[in-house]
Amino acid sequence: MPKNTICVWYDKDAEAAAHFYAKTFPDSSVGAVHYAPADYPAGKKGDALVVPFTVAGIPCIGLNGGPGPKHSEAFSFQIATEDQEETDRYWNAIVGNGGKESECGWCKDKWGINWQITPRVLTDALAAGGDEGRRAFEAMMTMRKIDVAAIEKARRG
CATH class of the missing domain: 3.10.180.10 (2,3-Dihydroxybiphenyl 1,2-Dioxygenase, domain 1)
Structure with missing residues (x-):
């Protein structure tokens, strides 16, 4: 162990x-x-x-x-994804197996465990900061499952 x-x-x-x-x-x-x-x-x-x-x-x-004890968003597994296909696969597996959607890339599995399914394009944009980071952040705030193309568009302005 x-x-x-x-x-x-x-x-x-x-x-x-x-x-x-x-x-x-x-x-x-x-x-x-x-x-x-x-x-x-x-x-x-x-x-x-x-x-x-x-x-x-x-x-x-x-x-x-x-x-x-009930689970809360204070603890979550964060899974970094490379593209929309991988984002969709994990999101759909969790939500489609009795889980629930939440906001900004978060979802909860049927056992109450919280997950963040987070495309790298989003974390890269936030790390870049400035207007690029702000635009990506504002786009993310309107989403449940992260839309990679929308984040990429927001990054470009």
Whole structure:
């Protein structure tokens, strides 16, 4: 196990979420599932308790902790995309699998985990700053899923 791992709380579906992420994102996998050795407040002996997984190269642990803390945008996975096709693929996978659209490239998967599907053209424009960054930012503020062509047009003015 890596020295630093992100622990993500799930009600009871950490294993299903981990398999979805592994199927959806490159450089993702699911490790050996650890089962509860005894009954616990949110489950029974033998239930999946801890699920190690990697999502886009980031080591994580899914914890089936039962109903409890709710996820917020204070934590999200940010996936950098190269073009509209890749942006659409990830966005549609998350939203089309019971998730929800949000604003400015954000969406939430069916387990309540927040994702930012962010084309590099947008981050490049923001890094450029000045009028180019402002125009790209203003265009982004009107979007749900990021429209790469609209960001490129805004960058050019």
